[in-house]
Structures are given as C-alpha cells and as structure tokens.
Amino acid sequence: MLKTQNLGYWYQDKSQPLFQDLNLTFDEGQSYAILGHSGTGKTTFLSLIAGLDKPKSGDIWLGDRSLKQIGLTNYRRHDVSIVFQAYNLFTYMSPLNNLLTAMAITGAEHAGDKFFARRTLNSLGIGEDLVERNVQHLSGGQQQRVAIARAMACDAPLVVADEPTGNLDEDNTQEVIDQFQQLAHQQHKCVIIVTHEPDVAARCDHQFRLENKQFTQLA
Amino acid sequence: MNFLKRAWLNVWAKKGRSVLLILVSSAILMFVLAGLLIRSAAVKATDQAKADVGATVTLSANRQAAFKKVQSSSSSSKSSRPKMTLTPVKLSDAAKIAKLSNVKSENVTSSTSVNASSYDVVSTTSGMGSSQGGPGNMKGGTSSGDTQINGVSATSLTTAFSDNQSKITKGRGITSADKNTNHVVIEKNLASQNDLTVGDTITVKKTTGSKAKVKLKIVGIYRASATASSSAGPMSSDPSNTMYTSYTLANTFKGSKYAGTADSVTFNVSNPAKVSSVKAAGKKLINTSSYSLSTDDASYQTVKASMSNVESFANKIVWLVAIAGTIILALIVILMIRERRFEIGVLLSLGEARWKIVAQFFTEMLMVIVVAVAIAGAGGKFVGDQLGSQLVAQSTTTQTTSSSTSTQPGGGQPGGGGMRGGNGGPGMQQASSTKAADTDLDISVSAVSLAELGGFGLAITFLSIMIASGGILRLEPKKVLIS
Ligand SMILES: Nc1ncnc2c1ncn2[C@@H]1O[C@H](COP(=O)(O)OP(=O)(O)O)[C@@H](O)[C@H]1O
Ligand SMILES: [Mg+2]
Numbered sequence: 001m002l003k004t005q006n007l008g009y010w011y012q013d014k015s016q017p018l019f020q021d022l023n024l025t026f027d028e029g030q031s032y033a034i035l036g037h038s039g040t041g042k043t044t045f046l047s048l049i050a051g052l053d054k055p056k057s058g059d060i061w062l063g064d065r066s067l068k069q070i071g072l073t074n075y076r077r078h079d080v081s082i083v084f085q086a087y088n089l090f091t092y093m094s095p096l097n098n099l100l101t102a103m104a105i106t107g108a109e110h111a112g113d114k115f116f117a118r119r120t121l122n123s124l125g126i127g128e129d130l131v132e133r134n135v136q137h138l139s140g141g142q143q144q145r146v147a148i149a150r151a152m153a154c155d156a157p158l159v160v161a162d163e164p165t166g167n168l169d170e171d172n173t174q175e176v177i178d179q180f181q182q183l184a185h186q187q188h189k190c191v192i193i194v195t196h197e198p199d200v201a202a203r204c205d206h207q208f209r210l211e212n213k214q215f216t217q218l219a
Numbered sequence: 220m221n222f223l224k225r226a227w228l229n230v231w232a233k234k235g236r237s238v239l240l241i242l243v244s245s246a247i248l249m250f251v252l253a254g255l256l257i258r259s260a261a262v263k264a265t266d267q268a269k270a271d272v273g274a275t276v277t278l279s280a281n282r283q284a285a286f287k288k289v290q291s292s293s294s295s296s297k298s299s300r301p302k303m304t305l306t307p308v309k310l311s312d313a314a315k316i317a318k319l320s321n322v323k324s325e326n327v328t329s330s331t332s333v334n335a336s337s338y339d340v341v342s343t344t345s346g347m348g349s350s351q352g353g354p355g356n357m358k359g360g361t362s363s364g365d366t367q368i369n370g371v372s373a374t375s376l377t378t379a380f381s382d383n384q385s386k387i388t389k390g391r392g393i394t395s396a397d398k399n400t401n402h403v404v405i406e407k408n409l410a411s412q413n414d415l416t417v418g419d420t421i422t423v424k425k426t427t428g429s430k431a432k433v434k435l436k437i438v439g440i441y442r443a444s445a446t447a448s449s450s451a452g453p454m455s456s457d458p459s460n461t462m463y464t465s466y467t468l469a470n471t472f473k474g475s476k477y478a479g480t481a482d483s484v485t486f487n488v489s490n491p492a493k494v495s496s497v498k499a500a501g502k503k504l505i506n507t508s509s510y511s512l513s514t515d516d517a518s519y520q521t522v523k524a525s526m527s528n529v530e531s532f533a534n535k536i537v538w539l540v541a542i543a544g545t546i547i548l549a550l551i552v553i554l555m556i557r558e559r560r561f562e563i564g565v566l567l568s569l570g571e572a573r574w575k576i577v578a579q580f581f582t583e584m585l586m587v588i589v590v591a592v593a594i595a596g597a598g599g600k601f602v603g604d605q606l607g608s609q610l611v612a613q614s615t616t617t618q619t620t621s622s623s624t625s626t627q628p629g630g631g632q633p634g635g636g637g638m639r640g641g642n643g644g645p646g647m648q649q650a651s652s653t654k655a656a657d658t659d660l661d662i663s664v665s666a667v668s669l670a671e672l673g674g675f676g677l678a679i680t681f682l683s684i685m686i687a688s689g690g691i692l693r694l695e696p697k698k699v700l701i702s
Contacts, residue, residue: 090562
C-alpha cells in the first residue's frame with residue numbers, strides 16, 4: 001500500500017544523509033514499529049511518510065500514485081492520520097469537538113455526526129463525563145486516546161504515530177498499543193509507529209530498526 | 220466553513236484573552252472615532268461658518284482715479300491747493316448691483332457732520348475738541364461740524380452694531396422704514412448730559428448752504444463701546460457725538476445735489492465664495508473710472524483657514540491612529556500566532572488549507588472588532604466631545620486674533636476717512652461681521668460615522684492579519700513533530 005522508492009533525506013549536508021536509498025513497503029491491516037536510537041532520524045522519516053515534508057531524494061508511493069502527484073496537503077487531508085507524542089489536540093476544544101473538527105477538515109464519511117464521534121470516544125474509554133470537557137483537563141493517557149480516536153474517526157487508510165507512548169505510564173502504554181492494533185486489524189489501516197521502546201515495538205506486527213542510515217527488518 | 224466554528228470556539232474558550240483584545244481594539248477604535256467625529260463636525264461647521272460669516276462687496280468712489288486727477292491738475296495750476304473731488308455713489312447704480320444673484324442685502328452709507336444747536340456736545344477726553352480737518356477730510360463742499368452724522372440704511376447692518384461694539388439701549392435702531400424721516404439715534408452719554416430721551420426732539424445746524432436749523436426726533440439711544448471710543452484717534456471727536464440717521468437725512472444735510480447718492484453702498488453676499496463673481500458682475504454695471512468695487516471676505520477666509528486646520532488635524536488623527544492601531548494589533552496577532560503555532564501545525568497536519576487558517580484568525584479578530592466598534596461607538600462620543608471642545612477653543616482664539624488683525628487696516632474702507640471729521644471713527648466699518656465665536660463643533664455619533672468606524676475596524680483587522688499571516692503561511696507543519 002505505501003512504498004518508499006530510493007527514499008533519502010538530509011538536513012544541511014548532502015554527504016551526511018540521515019538515510020538513503022530506502023525501499024520499504026507497508027501494507028494495510030498491518031502495524032509496523034520503527035525502532036532506533038535518539039537522533040537517528042525516525043521522526044524525520046515519519047514526517048516524510050506523513051506528508052509533512054518533501055523527500056530530498058527518491059519518492060513515496062501510495063498505491064499507484066506518488067505523494068507529489070497527490071499533493072502533500074491533499075495527502076494529509078485524506079490519506080494519513082498523525083498521532084503525536086505531545087497529543088497535539090486543539091486545546092480550546094472538548095474531545096468531541098476535536099473529533100468533529102478533524103472529521104470536518106478531512107471530509108470524513110461521518111463528518112458532522114456527533115453520535116458517531118461520541119461512540120468512537122466511548123469505545124476508546126473516554127466516557128460521557130469527559131466527552132464535552134476541555135481536553136486540557138484530561139490526563140495524558142486520556143488525551144492520547146482522544147488523538148487515537150481522532151485518527152479512528154477520520155477515514156485515512158494510513159495512521160502514523162511518533163512516540164505515542166512516550167508520555168504515558170505502563171498501563172496506559174499497553175492500552176494505547178492495543179488500540180493501535182485494533183486500528184490495524186479491525187479497521188484495516190496501515191499503522192506505522194515510531195518508538196524507542198523495544199517492548200512497544202515487540203507488540204507490533206513488524207519491526208524495523210533505523211541504524212547506520214539504513215532500515216533493517218527484524219525477524 | 221469549519222474555520223468559523225473553530226474561531227468561535229477559540230474566542231469563547233479563551234474569554235480572558237478575548238476581553239483583553241476587545242479592550243485594546245476599543246481603545247484604538249475610540250481614537251479613530253474621535254478623529255472621524257471631529258473631522259465630520261469640522262466639515263459641517265466649516266460649511267456653516269462659511270455661510271454665516273459675511274463677505275461684502277462695497278461700491279464707492281474710485282479714490283485712486285480721483286487722486287490721480289488731483290495730481291495731474293496740481294502740476295498744471297499751482298495757484299491753489301487742488302481739491303480732490305470724489306463722485307458720490309449713485310443709488311441707481313447700487314440698485315442694479317443689489318439685483319445680482321447672491322446679493323443678500325445692501326447698506327447705504329452717507330456720512331456728514333452738523334453743528335449742535337439745542338444741545339451741548341460731549342467734549343472729548345483727549346482735549347482736542349471737535350475734529351477739524353482730519354487727514355481724510357478732503358471732500359469738497361463738506362465743512363466739519365461738531366456732531367458726526369452717520370447716515371445708514373439700517374443700524375443693524377453696520378459693523379458696529381452687528382459686532383455688538385455698539386448696542387441699542389433704549390428705543391430702536393434706524394431701519395429702512397426711517398427713510399426720508401428726521402429720526403435719529405443718539406449716544407447714551409450725549410443723551411444723559413443733555414437730559415434727552417426717546418421721543419425728545421433736538422435741533423442741529425447744517426454746516427453747508429443756508430446753515431439752517433433742522434429738528435431731529437430721537438427714536439433710540441445706543442451705547443458706543445469702550446473699544447470704539449479708544450480706537451478713535453486724537454483727531455476725532457468724542458464718539459458720543461456720533462448720531463445715526465437714515466442716509467436720506469444725511470444727504471439733505473450735505474445739500475440738495477447729494478439726493479440719491481451715498482458715500483458707499485455695501486452689499487452682503489449670501490455665499491462668501493461668490494464674492495469675486497459678484498464683484499466682476501457688478502463692475503459691468505458701473506462706470507469704473509468714477510467708482511470702484513472692493514471686496515471684504517477676510518473673515519470668510521479666516522474661518523475657512525482655521526476650520527480647514529481643524530479638519531486636516533482631525534484627518535491626521537484618523538490616519539495616525541489607524542496606522543498605529545494596525546501596527547499594534549498586527550504585533551498582538553503576530554505574538555498570538557507564535558503562541559499558537561502548534562495548533563496551526565495540527566491543522567496543517569490534518570490537511571487544512573492555509574488560507575482557511577488565516578480566515579480563522581481573521582474571523583476571531585472580526586468578532587473582537589465588532590464588539591470593540593460597539594464599545595468605541597458608545598465611548599467615542601465622550602472622547603470626541605472632549606477633543607472637539609478643546610479644538611474649538613483653540614481654533615477660535617487663533618481665529619479671533621487673526622481676524623482682528625485682518626480687519627485693522629479697514630481704514631482703507633470707504634465710509635471711513637473722507638466724509639467724517641475723523642479717521643476710522645466708531646463703528647462705520649461695514650457689516651462683515653466675524654462670527655467666529657458661533658462656530659461650534661457639533662459632535663454626535665451618526666450612523667455614517669459608525670459605519671465609517673466599522674470600515675476602519677475592518678481594514679485594521681484585515682491589514683494586521685495580513686501582516687501577521689506571513690507567519691502562518693511560512694510555518695512548516697513538520698515543526699509540530701520536531702520540537
Ligand atoms: N530542522 C532541522 N535542521 C537540522 N537538523 C535537524 C533538524 N531536525 C532534526 N535534525 C537533526 O536530524 C537528526 C534526526 O532527528 P530526528 O528525526 O528528530 O531523530 P529521532 O526522531 O530519531 O530522534 C538529529 O541529529 C537532529 O539533530
Ligand atoms: Mg523523534
């Protein structure tokens with residue numbers, strides 16, 4: 001479903017790329033973990049497949065269209081949902097309005113459907129008592145669940161997450177990983193999670209390690 | 220239209236910030252409104268003042284031409300000191316000019332002097348006695364008496380009375396109804412010294428021809444102002460010895476050949492801006508070698524100048540405040556946008572169009588501005604009132620100063636000089652009254668100025684968002700990931 005073709009990226013120095021000639025394939029209905037030490041370029045890689053930045057070399061393909069052809073804004077709107085380490089919700093809104101806003105912007109099938117948005121939140125453990133509260137009054141685990149619910153409520157086939165459990169305790173981490181697995185297995189999305197925690201990576205269907213400018217798939 | 224909802228949610232959720240923004244915007248808009256109000260009031264007041272202040276055109280003998288004639292004749296015949304003869308103005312000419320458009324009213328002036336008979340003149344404090352041969356006393360056939368006769372169409376049309384330098388204290392002034400009568404208005408001091416009052420009769424002696432005695436009936440008593448008497452030079456008689464009559468009576472004192480004539484006729488022009496066109500049209504109706512038409516729109520020009528000062532000052536306020544306000548708001552919005560760059564990043568990561576993000580910020584500011592316009596509309600009247608009265612106080616002071624200096628050399632005006640026993644005696648300048656004090660700025664918040672304020676508010680909002688939106692348009696969405 002998502003393919004990278006000779007993908008490469010560097011910041012200032014072309015002779016010092018973070019990675020080069022990446023040829024990876026990600027399929028729908030599967031979850032992928034990208035492991036690696038801090039500073040190896042995991043987030044940079046994710047920003048490329050999330051359509052937040054352009055590759056310096058090579059290409060990314062979604063099905064038979066390259067991201068260039070789709071256009072990055074269009075790609076972000078319809079094809080990818082992003083879950084951030086810092087949740088990145090609209091702080092001036094309730095969980096419900098966060099979902100409704102994302103659904104409206106992305107033109108999701110259920111856009112404007114408050115009942116659907118509530119049900120999605122409820123299914124991720126955001127009870128009715130929290131649905132209309134300001135998100136800033138929610139705990140970190142609850143906020144990350146709202147962010148996952150946002151990805152769930154939008155129709156994008158690809159979900160990428162950057163250290164989604166970085167700010168969570170052990171219990172919340174397990175629950176959040178379960179929910180990502182649900183996204184992959186029940187909603188048949190392609191889920192790509194960047195993490196530096198091996199036990200989080202271990203729960204995903206596939207693991208890649210970014211090391212020495214190369215991705216190696218772990219057995 | 221999701222950005223509208225977002226804007227509303229944001230403004231509502233961040234009430235404290237919204238209130239602060241409203242206060243800042245209100246303050247800015249209040250100054251804009253004050254400027255707008257003063258400007259519109261100044262425009263109104265200028266129009267009003269222009270219509271109020273008189274401008275005049277005066278028909279009189281052509282002194283320059285007459286003077287030249289004297290010079291040329293004096294070189295040929297050295298025998299006697301040549302007399303400058305001024306042709307009296309014909310009232311038939313004046314009637315033609317009076318029919319021109321824009322001529323509102325006319326005042327005929329004919330001055331002479333007589334000698335007291337049944338009463339004693341007030342002796343002048345300067346001790347110079349009654350005036351004899353002032354520098355302007357060159358008019359042939361008029362020797363000086365101790366009592367100054369100012370023949371007019373109506374006292375109310377003279378500068379002295381319209382400027383309130385002289386005031387009727389008892390009875391009434393001379394009006395056009397007094398034509399061909401022996402009615403007279405005398406000065407208070409002369410009346411009390413001789414124990415005279417309204418209804419009494421006095422007798423004067425002509426200084427010309429038969430030197431016959433003439434009876435005059437007192438219809439009014441006026442008080443000459445202190446300034447009028449002090450302005451009278453040492454050569455003039457005491458201002459209390461000046462009487463007002465109809466110009467017809469003054470003409471009979473001068474002699475029969477003066478019937479139907481005047482020293483000068485002053486026409487009040489209804490639209491001061493038309494003064495020169497009236498003068499041009501009038502010139503075609505008269506013999507310009509004997510007569511001249513002079514204009515006086517000094518007070519009109521003064522009012523025009525000082526009011527346009529206020530106007531341009533108000534204009535400057537409007538623009539300065541609008542520009543300063545735009546800069547202040549733009550800086551606030553730039554700070555706001557910096558503080559919200561994660562939110563913008565999330566919007567961009569969701570695939571929101573950048574222009575819709577700008578539109579959200581614009582909508583948020585618009586909500587703030589709408590409330591601020593309402594507040595400023597309520598408060599702007601107060602600010603405008605304060606500023607308006609300050610400005611008027613300032614402008615009228617400068618106005619009166621400049622108008623008094625501008626009318627000082629009024630000795631060049633006909634009606635002064637020649638006919639009278641003095642130079643620039645009391646109150647014979649024609650009525651081109653300076654109504655500077657009447658120009659009041661009427662400050663009121665009209666729908667128009669509110670609409671204009673709304674326009675400014677909109678423009679300020681738009682510009683400040685445009686200036687600040689560079690930050691939104693340049694923001695890389697990746698920044699939300701790597702922080
Ligand atoms: N905007 C940038 N300009 C220059 N260097 C950057 C920028 N962003 C990240 N880097 C560098 O690129 C490398 C990879 O960063 P990142 O992708 O965030 O790594 P990771 O997510 O694996 O920790 C780091 O060494 C980082 O310092
Ligand atoms: Mg990272």
